[in-house]
Amino acid sequence: MRNFKTIIAAAVIAAIPAIAQAEWYVGADAGAQMLQNSKNSGGTSSLKSEQDAGWLVQGEVGYAFGPWRVEGEVSYRSSGISKVGGATGSGDVSALATMVNGVYEFLPQSKWHPFVGLGIGGAYLDDGTVKQSGANAYKGSDYQFAYQGFAGVGYDVTSNVELKGQYRYFSTLDYETKASANNAKLTSEYHDHAVLLGVVYKFNAPAVAPAPAPVPVAAPAPAPAPKAMPMVAKNYIVFFDFDKSVVTPEASRVIQQAAAAAKSNGSARIDLTGHTDLSGSSKYNQALSQKRADAVKAQLIAQGVPAGQIVTVAKGKTSPMVPTPDGVREPQNRRVEIVLP
Numbered sequence: 001m002r003n004f005k006t007i008i009a010a011a012v013i014a015a016i017p018a019i020a021q022a023e024w025y026v027g028a029d030a031g032a033q034m035l036q037n038s039k040n041s042g043g044t045s046s047l048k049s050e051q052d053a054g055w056l057v058q059g060e061v062g063y064a065f066g067p068w069r070v071e072g073e074v075s076y077r078s079s080g081i082s083k084v085g086g087a088t089g090s091g092d093v094s095a096l097a098t099m100v101n102g103v104y105e106f107l108p109q110s111k112w113h114p115f116v117g118l119g120i121g122g123a124y125l126d127d128g129t130v131k132q133s134g135a136n137a138y139k140g141s142d143y144q145f146a147y148q149g150f151a152g153v154g155y156d157v158t159s160n161v162e163l164k165g166q167y168r169y170f171s172t173l174d175y176e177t178k179a180s181a182n183n184a185k186l187t188s189e190y191h192d193h194a195v196l197l198g199v200v201y202k203f204n205a206p207a208v209a210p211a212p213a214p215v216p217v218a219a220p221a222p223a224p225a226p227k228a229m230p231m232v233a234k235n236y237i238v239f240f241d242f243d244k245s246v247v248t249p250e251a252s253r254v255i256q257q258a259a260a261a262a263k264s265n266g267s268a269r270i271d272l273t274g275h276t277d278l279s280g281s282s283k284y285n286q287a288l289s290q291k292r293a294d295a296v297k298a299q300l301i302a303q304g305v306p307a308g309q310i311v312t313v314a315k316g317k318t319s320p321m322v323p324t325p326d327g328v329r330e331p332q333n334r335r336v337e338i339v340l341p
Helices: 002-020 249-265 282-302
Strands: 023-035 038-042 045-051 053-065 068-084 087-090 092-105 112-132 135-156 161-172 175-179 185-188 191-202 233-239 270-274 310-314 335-339
Touching (some): 023 068, 053 092, 068 112, 068 191, 092 135, 092 161, 112 161, 135 185, 249 282, 282 310
Antiparallel strands (some): 023 191, 038 185, 135 161, 135 175, 161 191, 175 185
16 A cells, blocks of 8 residues: 555656646537437337438537646537438437547647547437427437547647647447337437537647847957957857747858858867757657758858868757756757857
8 A cells, every 4th residue: 555655646746747837728629420320229119210410519628738638528419310210200319418538649749730539428318309200209318428539630820729620439328218109218329420620729838939049158268469369159059949940040140150150260170969849759859959950050051161070969858958847848948059169
């Protein structure tokens, strides 16, 4: 028991940084759904119903921490009935559901991020009065356990607004209805497939801050000489936008300064070290930091610095300038350091 409590305490402590970075959001979705054919059977009665395509709306509220999301959801879906027992049918089947979902988001550091999720909850199922060839066939409503699975992809329009599309399978345990002819108890099924489009608003998404001003580091002043020599900056830093390796206009001006200093100082070697913030996987960020170093190298070459004098190193998310919890988008960590030895 003591070991179990220790494990729980360690898990809670480890989760505190992620919870502190929780990103609250609300969302809404709408789309088309298709209810599978339902068997409505009990005793000597058996009435198979066939449904037309229906519609679905839902809303959710939740929060994200790293790639994980936990959310509460309320949905309403409705399908018209086209056939009952092989004959012409009429009526509709609706479901009002409240669910709790767990969602995992892939590539959270990218604008495009696929996701998968599972949910459990309850649904109020209402068949109203279903007719067969104009005559009452069965009716009823029931509250039943519900579950669902879904997968889709989201796209960040801004740091606060996300568009998404998804496929969703929703089902409940069998629920009770009654045959109109003899009031006999029937067992009905509910299995639904839906395609949805939606939007999410993130309340406290980290703002995309402008790149910080360049921070050149001045070398020590030269020893006294008959003629004063100008001080030459030896270290430079250029910054990048989130999940980007494109050199910004501000960064380009710093690179021009570094190239001019390298040529005037006769530097035989220039070291470029690429870095990222702590949002995303280590593998992805390692490649991104290399792309950033390569982008700066290309600019230096364009400024007349020989390619053979430039050495690039990629450190990914291993050496942040500003220490943060994993998953935080810190602008000053998205950088390439230029060093003239």
